[in-house]
Amino acid sequence: MSQLKTISLSHLDNVPSSPGKFKSDKPLTYIHRLRFHSSVSKLTLWLALFLALLVFFFFLSPPSPSPPPRRSLGSWGGSRWEKRIRTSARVRSRSSSTVLVTGAAGFVGTHVSLALKRRGDGVIGLDNFNEYYDTKLKRARQEMLDQAGVFVVEGDINDRELLNKLFDVVPFTHVMHLAAQAGVRYAMQNPASYVHSNIAGFVNLLEVCKSANPQPAIVWASSSSVYGLNSKVPFSEKDRTDQPASLYAASKKAGEEIAHTYNHIYGLSITGLRFFTVYGPWGRPDMAYFFFTEDILKGKEITIYEGSDHISVARDFTYIDDIVKGCVSALDSAKKSTGSGGKKKGSAQFRIFNLGNTSPVPVTKLVNILEKLLKVKAKKKFLPLPRNGDVKFTHANISLAQRDLGYKPTTDLETGLKKFVKWYIRYYKGSKRSSW
Numbered sequence: 001m002s003q004l005k006t007i008s009l010s011h012l013d014n015v016p017s018s019p020g021k022f023k024s025d026k027p028l029t030y031i032h033r034l035r036f037h038s039s040v041s042k043l044t045l046w047l048a049l050f051l052a053l054l055v056f057f058f059f060l061s062p063p064s065p066s067p068p069p070r071r072s073l074g075s076w077g078g079s080r081w082e083k084r085i086r087t088s089a090r091v092r093s094r095s096s097s098t099v100l101v102t103g104a105a106g107f108v109g110t111h112v113s114l115a116l117k118r119r120g121d122g123v124i125g126l127d128n129f130n131e132y133y134d135t136k137l138k139r140a141r142q143e144m145l146d147q148a149g150v151f152v153v154e155g156d157i158n159d160r161e162l163l164n165k166l167f168d169v170v171p172f173t174h175v176m177h178l179a180a181q182a183g184v185r186y187a188m189q190n191p192a193s194y195v196h197s198n199i200a201g202f203v204n205l206l207e208v209c210k211s212a213n214p215q216p217a218i219v220w221a222s223s224s225s226v227y228g229l230n231s232k233v234p235f236s237e238k239d240r241t242d243q244p245a246s247l248y249a250a251s252k253k254a255g256e257e258i259a260h261t262y263n264h265i266y267g268l269s270i271t272g273l274r275f276f277t278v279y280g281p282w283g284r285p286d287m288a289y290f291f292f293t294e295d296i297l298k299g300k301e302i303t304i305y306e307g308s309d310h311i312s313v314a315r316d317f318t319y320i321d322d323i324v325k326g327c328v329s330a331l332d333s334a335k336k337s338t339g340s341g342g343k344k345k346g347s348a349q350f351r352i353f354n355l356g357n358t359s360p361v362p363v364t365k366l367v368n369i370l371e372k373l374l375k376v377k378a379k380k381k382f383l384p385l386p387r388n389g390d391v392k393f394t395h396a397n398i399s400l401a402q403r404d405l406g407y408k409p410t411t412d413l414e415t416g417l418k419k420f421v422k423w424y425i426r427y428y429k430g431s432k433r434s435s436w
């Protein structure tokens, strides 16, 4: 034992500082034997380690996160398809815009597309119809858009070939980029989907826009969540946004920085809109006001999160029609991009605006309003706000949007929820539809 110790210690004493310079005064045969034994044991050790890693990766590691499941995307291309694109992109007058709306079958995307089409703009929608929430609802929105003359192309913003084709067929003046992986809490379940849509997809879209001739002006959806743990209220665009509380928030903040880069390098005109908890008819079933309505009607218990001292969390809930007005004015006031052929020709407009309602409402109050409108008492459970990415409070300062966009929200939560509940009852009543 002591000999072994001596051997190994003396061996260590002789470890060179740089390989290849090892010198020893021990007999050669002894050294060879020692080397042989140590290489066999090293080999066995590495083999065992390798096998252990194999077992870990194949059997123990969790399945790699992926984007939300998506139905196979519709085929695109061909003369009929191009004709539909051209018809949908037709403008009513020469001063109208030609807009590519990404996420057109989403909640905000549908409303904005309809508003633009109604006033005579040419509108092409793009949506991947992923299964993050009920695709029947997305298809119903698509049908409504189709009836209004808006063609929604089925495809992903990560598909460079498809985007290039769309820009080949239509010289878009604007892109209203609303496609995103939404939801604050889902980011813990499927982080990859946020990177896929909100970062990789956004970069892909900007790459295509920067090379397009003419370059379009871009208006896109950021989020109130970028204010994260900021406690200074109301949230102003000048406040810090470097403490995101969720990967969703971080992906939107990353989007803002990426947008700045493309504006700086390529002269793309870019406006980011920080939406504050948008709600209303044709809304998103993953949002609290929506699934609370469904659960209250079904007699299911709902969970209301509370901050410290049992203070209900609060949101600056903003009605969809107010948001649509903000989006349309952002589009109308957007200056042209300055680059061409992927090269910047001069400095371009770069803006960020809060689009909120300026009056935060506690979630308990939201539930009271729903109970009144639905005429059903909710079964409530109160829980401390879990560490799931939610923040306690949001409150928008909208003076910048008021000054530059003429943005002025006019719908209070009670009025807006009344419209939502009316739509919800009409849409789901009598049918076997479920919102999830």
Ligand SMILES: O=C(O)[C@H]1O[C@H](OP(=O)(O)OP(=O)(O)OC[C@H]2O[C@@H](n3ccc(=O)[nH]c3=O)[C@H](O)[C@@H]2O)[C@H](O)[C@@H](O)[C@H]1O
Pocket (backbone or CB within 6 Å): 182, 183, 184, 222, 223, 224, 225, 275, 276, 277, 278, 286, 287, 288, 289, 303, 304, 305, 313, 314, 315, 363, 390, 391
């Ligand atoms: O402004 C945004 O940028 C974001 O707005 C929205 O996020 P949020 O403001 O978190 O809305 P939402 O989930 O409806 O929760 C509302 C309130 O109910 C509370 N809440 C929620 C669930 C629950 O079971 N109980 C509960 O109390 C919860 O704690 C919260 O206080 C969008 O989803 C998001 O995509 C993004 O656009």
